[in-house]
Amino acid sequence: MLQLNDISVTFHEGTPDEKEALKHINLVLEKGDFVTVIGSNGAGKSTLMNAVAGHIIPDVGDVVINERQVAHLPEYKRSKWIGRVFQDPMAGTAPSMTIEENLAMAYARNKTRKLKPGVSKKRKAIFRDYLQTLHLGLEDRLNAKVGLLSGGERQALSLLMATFTEPDILMLDEHTAALDPSRARLITEITEDIVKKFDLTTLMVTHNMQQALDLGNRLIMMDKGQIILDLPQQEKEKLTIEQLLEEFQRIRGEQFENDRAILG
Ligand code: ADP
Numbered sequence: 001m002l003q004l005n006d007i008s009v010t011f012h013e014g015t016p017d018e019k020e021a022l023k024h025i026n027l028v029l030e031k032g033d034f035v036t037v038i039g040s041n042g043a044g045k046s047t048l049m050n051a052v053a054g055h056i057i058p059d060v061g062d063v064v065i066n067e068r069q070v071a072h073l074p075e076y077k078r079s080k081w082i083g084r085v086f087q088d089p090m091a092g093t094a095p096s097m098t099i100e101e102n103l104a105m106a107y108a109r110n111k112t113r114k115l116k117p118g119v120s121k122k123r124k125a126i127f128r129d130y131l132q133t134l135h136l137g138l139e140d141r142l143n144a145k146v147g148l149l150s151g152g153e154r155q156a157l158s159l160l161m162a163t164f165t166e167p168d169i170l171m172l173d174e175h176t177a178a179l180d181p182s183r184a185r186l187i188t189e190i191t192e193d194i195v196k197k198f199d200l201t202t203l204m205v206t207h208n209m210q211q212a213l214d215l216g217n218r219l220i221m222m223d224k225g226q227i228i229l230d231l232p233q234q235e236k237e238k239l240t241i242e243q244l245l246e247e248f249q250r251i252r253g254e255q256f257e258n259d260r261a262i263l264g
Pocket of ligand 1: 011012019020021039040041042043044045046047048
């Protein structure tokens with residue numbers, strides 16, 4: 001479903017500010033995989049997401065989405081295959097429009113159904129059904145302006161809208177990081193439900209290690225532009241946060257020793 005073949009990204013190449021943000025990344029997500037990505041600041045997580053979405057075109061390597069080579073395509077051309085939810089609850093929705101207008105906009109973007117925008121009676125019923133699955137009571141507020149919703153409600157709506165295009169890949173960019181703990185937990189639960197309901201292939205970046213352990217069927221840890229740990233479901237479900245941190249320190253320690261060995 002998603003394949004990254006030997007992706008590398010260098011910023012400011014050939015200048016004193018040169019930074020190799022991704023180094024030969026290889027990653028395959030099969031249909032229905034839900035991969036969580038963690039790593040410290042500057043590890044390359046955002047660059048990885050941007051390379052998948054087309055916000056950044058890699059210097060070398062292929063990006064393949066559902067058997068299409070997309071590495072050369074800009075972001076707007078990839079958006080029909082990708083649903084993305086960002087950290088900022090304001091990013092995914094139009095605040096001056098109502099809930100149903102926002103949903104109608106996302107609904108019309110569906111790549112297989114080729115729909116006209118607008119809200120019909122039939123669509124209202126469809127939207128109500130979808131909103132009911134969030135258990136937030138939004139189905140009774142179809143005419144409310146989205147700008148009046150709480151951050152958690154907006155993020156739930158953004159998630160739903162991102163799924164309306166029936167994306168090949170759902171990308172979640174620290175989508176609970178700006179929420180208070182109880183809302184973050186709620187959105188985490190909603191995420192789990194939505195991914196299951198729509199059987200979505202999902203790539204999620206998070207700073208929350210517990211969330212990375214709880215959600216998804218595979219956990220990836222990045223450091224210095226590389227994938228340094230790749231744990232399948234059976235291994236990650238046995239781990240505690242403490243063990244995960246120990247593993248991170250052990251690998252970094254080894255890397256540090258390797259660096260020292262190379263440097264003599
Ligand atoms: P993360 O999301 O894990 O915090 P990033 O992908 O944002 O890491 O950054 C990886 C590295 O690339 C960092 O050293 C960062 O400073 C650098 N970097 C990211 N974006 C840019 C950019 N637009 N220009 C220059 N350097 C960048």
